[in-house]
Amino acid sequence: PDATYRSKAGRTHKGYCANFIEAVGEKGSVIIDYQYDVNTRSDASFIKEYLENAEVSEETSSLITDGAYAGEEASRLAAGKNMGLLTTGLLGRKPKEILGQFELDESGHRISSCPAGNVPKSSSYIKQTDTIRASFYRHQCEGCPYQSQCNPNIKKRTASLLIPLKSRRRILEPVEIMDEETRTLISRIRNGVETVPSILRNKYAVDKMPVRGKLKTKQFFGFKVAALNFSKLMRFTQGKLKCRSFEPA
Ligand code: SF4
Incomplete structure (x- = not known):
């Protein structure tokens, strides 16, 4: 009865959606938190809620997500918690500094x-x-010392240009100070972000719940997350758990 319907990337979805926070260290990974709600809720609101409630991290840490979670507000909130928000879009080619x-x-x-x-x-x-x-105005851009960097489209009376906000965020965020090795490591972790949902779907069948309603399905979902963590722990104690993201190339 609480389930909602939405269309995303050309596909229709019915039910709920979930987000995970997985802590990744040198020796392995564990899911430390999850969020669960109706599927009409935006990714931006999930990350905002998480960051607002997060403790200020003693050591500077990185929150690695896909591009849907990027935003000025999320980056600002992350910085306030001593975290750097690193999204997929930040790991590509460097945009123009002038932005x-x-x-x-x-x-x-x-x-x-x-x-x-x-x-x-x-x-x-x-x-x-x-x-x-x-x-x-045309006279503002024409002959301006920054004209070659801004590269505005000069017309009869005006000069216009496009400022992609994602690229602007990349310039302003700390990722650019990273060396190549760190960037490669983060890209690998980012590539593993889809692994948890995929395991929960295929192995723990989260798409099929034996109960109905948001509260009950959320509880069941939590059990499945706990089961996955337990399985990770067992593998770790048997010396099998590996976080491939950290393996050298
Ligand atoms: S938009 Fe760029 S080129 Fe135009 S006036 Fe401003 S700095 Fe100069």
Whole structure:
């Protein structure tokens, strides 16, 4: 009765969705927390809830997720807990440095000033691509010392450019100070993020619950997560558990 319906990436889904927090160390991994709710809830709200409730980490740690969890707010909350939020999009080719010098207004969806300190004539947010389109007066961009880096599209009266927010976040986030070895390691861990849902689906049959309703299915889901952790523990004690992400290439 609590289950919801939604369409995602061209496929329809009915029921609930879950998120996991898996701690990965040199000797193995364990699921330390999970979230469970109706499937209409956004990934952004899951990570926000997790970060708001998380303790401030004594040692700086990395929270590695796929790109759906990226966002200014999530990165800010993570930084407040001494964590770096590293998403899939952050591990690709480095974007243009100049993007980090565009200031956003409070909404995070409009440019308040460009690297030269100019306020755009207009600025609009394109939700589908998470990009801001900013338009300046032609005389502002033409001959500007940053023109070659911004590469605006100069027209008769105006000059416009696109600022992809995902790329801007990459420039502003600490991942760029990482060396190549650390980046490779993180990419490997990221590639293993899908493993837990896949095991829970295929081995622990989480898609088929013997009960109904959010509360009861959440409890059953928790049992299955505990069973997976127990299996990891058994393998670890038998010397079998390996976290391939940490194996040298
Ligand atoms: S080229 Fe245009 S957008 Fe870029 S810094 Fe100069 S004035 Fe601003």
